[in-house]
Amino acid sequence: MRFTNLLPGRGSALANGLERTGELASFVGEFFARFWKPPYEWKETLEQMDEVGARSFLLVSVTGLAIGIVMAMQSRGTLAAYGAEYALPNMLALSIIKEIGPVFTSLVLAGRLGAGIGAEIGSMRVTEQIDALEVAALKPFHYLVVTRVVACVFIFPVLTIWADTIAMIGGYFESLIASGMDYRVFFTTAFSTIRFADLFVDTMKTSIFGFIVAIVSSYLGYNVRGGTREVGQAAMRAVVVSSLLILLADVIVVRISLMPPPPSTTDH
Amino acid sequence: MAERAATGGAQRPRGEQPGEDHAGNGELAPNRVAEVGSGPPPEDTIIELRDLHKSFGDLNVLNGASLAVEKGTSAVVMGGSGAGKSVLLKHIVKLLTPDHGEPWVKGKRVDEMTGDELDDLRLSIGYLFQGGALFDSMSVEENMNFFLNRHTDLSEGERTDRIEETLSWVNLADTAPKFPAELSGGQQKRIGLARAIILQPEILLYDEPTTGLDPVSVRTVSELIVRLRDERGISSVAITHDLLCADIIADRAHFIYEGEIIESGSLEALERSNHPVLRNFFGS
Structure with missing residues (x-):
């Protein structure tokens, strides 16, 4: 690619990128404009929750288990070198609940759901199924986009809590095998410094990640033009763009959550 | 075009169809379309x-x-x-x-x-898309019921009757439980046509x-289109x-x-x- 292609101008990479960003922003705006209006596709939303939740259950479980075991194994040696092996459960809980669990689970779901949503809606676009819904006054945006976004916003935190739980169980089994640690000691130590507010904020941020995955993938699928090749490209882009935006959103959410609260103006 | 007399010409009640051939006897006839801004067209248009x-x-x-x-x-x-x-x-x-x-x-x-x-x-308005545009995650029956369920107050039994009647009309009554991928191209077109008429459009x-x-399927689908005009x-x-x-x-x-x-x-x-x-x- 020539450097000049990156510079502003019609057809340049920068101009195309800005155009896509503008279209995505418009798509997000359309979502919020239509979300409140009927028809409310409750049945389809529940089916999408089943698709997002139940069918991702095994993947998320295996991911959580692997994270817990590997983190415990990797950290044990380092902590032991400083005589701080007793802090392993607490370190695991903090790492998993505050960061690794939510981000890793969301990235794994972005891979599975981003590709699925992008390909499904994209193939419906190129085979004119979306047009068929439109001409039958069936509101395809509500039926296809709103339902998937709502499902992801609700199910991502649920799957994250499950992945966190499995990861902690994995960490406990590693500790049991490596040092014979009692489960009461492990879990009491693990959650000794975790506050409910931490758990709530760090888990609920995955609703934002779920929104990102669903809206980006739906946008890319909904706007496919062409044929099978373009559908494949949309599915691939859905995974890449969703993953990048999840990481970016995570930085922003963490930065905001670490800001000190505004000083109280009430005089006592 | 000797074939014409045996196909469309034989099935159409010629002479009774409005606007059949405005110039008469196979002559070219310019569109009778009004100018932009001249208001609604005549009622028969x-x-x-x-x-x-x-x-x-x-x-x-x-x-x-x-x-x-x-x-x-x-x-x-x-x-x-x-x-x-x-x-x-x-x-x-x-x-x-x-x-x-x-x-x-x-x-x-x-x-x-x-x-x-x-x-x-x-x-x-019913719309038959080029590829049929059947919802491939639904069976034929679900494809048709999807429209009826959302746009009519028919009971479940009445919806089933309407679907059976419409599928019979396109001679594909036995395809109700099948998925679009299990149908041939001609069958998909006919199911697409059945779905397009399920809400009884004008x-x-x-x-x-x-x-x-x-060619056999072309004739079958084309004759269904003629029947829709003539019977409905x-x-x-x-x-x-x-x-x-x-x-x-x-x-x-x-x-x-x-x-x-x-x-x-x-x-x-x-x-x-x-x-x-x-x-x-x-x-x-």
Whole structure:
């Protein structure tokens, strides 16, 4: 690619990128404009929750288990070198609940759901199924986009809590095998410094990640033009763009959550 | 065209169809389309497209396309690939809106409709897409029930009866539990047609209804379209480059070239036209 292609101008990479960003922003705006209006596709939303939740259950479980075991194994040696092996459960809980669990689970779901949503809606676009819904006054945006976004916003935190739980169980089994640690000691130590507010904020941020995955993938699928090749490209882009935006959103959410609260103006 | 007498000509109650051949006896007849800004078309005109222009980026697809369709008649729009046939059809249901011009359907401007008014109009129009556009995650029965469930107050039993009746009408009653992937191309087209008529529309739009089908299936689908016009009085617009299909279904034919209707009249008249583009198309 020539450097000049990156510079502003019609057809340049920068101009195309800005155009896509503008279209995505418009798509997000359309979502919020239509979300409140009927028809409310409750049945389809529940089916999408089943698709997002139940069918991702095994993947998320295996991911959580692997994270817990590997983190415990990797950290044990380092902590032991400083005589701080007793802090392993607490370190695991903090790492998993505050960061690794939510981000890793969301990235794994972005891979599975981003590709699925992008390909499904994209193939419906190129085979004119979306047009068929439109001409039958069936509101395809509500039926296809709103339902998937709502499902992801609700199910991502649920799957994250499950992945966190499995990861902690994995960490406990590693500790049991490596040092014979009692489960009461492990879990009491693990959650000794975790506050409910931490758990709530760090888990609920995955609703934002779920929104990102669903809206980006739906946008890319909904706007496919062409044929099978373009559908494949949309599915691939859905995974890449969703993953990048999840990481970016995570930085922003963490930065905001670490800001000190505004000083109280009430005089006592 | 000796075959004509045995196909469309034999099935149509010729002489009784309004707007069959405005010039009479196979002559070319210019479109009777009013000027932009002249208000609603006459009551017997169910669809009138006036001077439609549509561009996608630098590509001009429609360049002043105009045509009128009278109630109870079948219009066929013919033309080569990329001539703007599908784009023209999509303006009738506001899948696209024109950059300039007026699409009128049932006496109202489609491009100015929104909300419930647009939904009501769309529910009075059936659309057969080129590939059938059946929902591939649903069975044939679910495809049809999906429309009935959302747009009618019929009981479950009444919906089942309507589906069975409609599937029987296209001679595919045994396909209800099958999925689209299990059907042949011709069967998918016929199920697409059954789904398009399940809500009993006044108007049907056909986008290449016989493309990719063998001659037997072409005749079957085309004869179903003729029956819809003759038995149910459905007005229709079909876009096609299939001469056999056009021959069976056309009351009036239009030829589109570079986004403009360049000839209109009976199919015989179009075939006899001296216009070089039509001569090339019909191989005469």
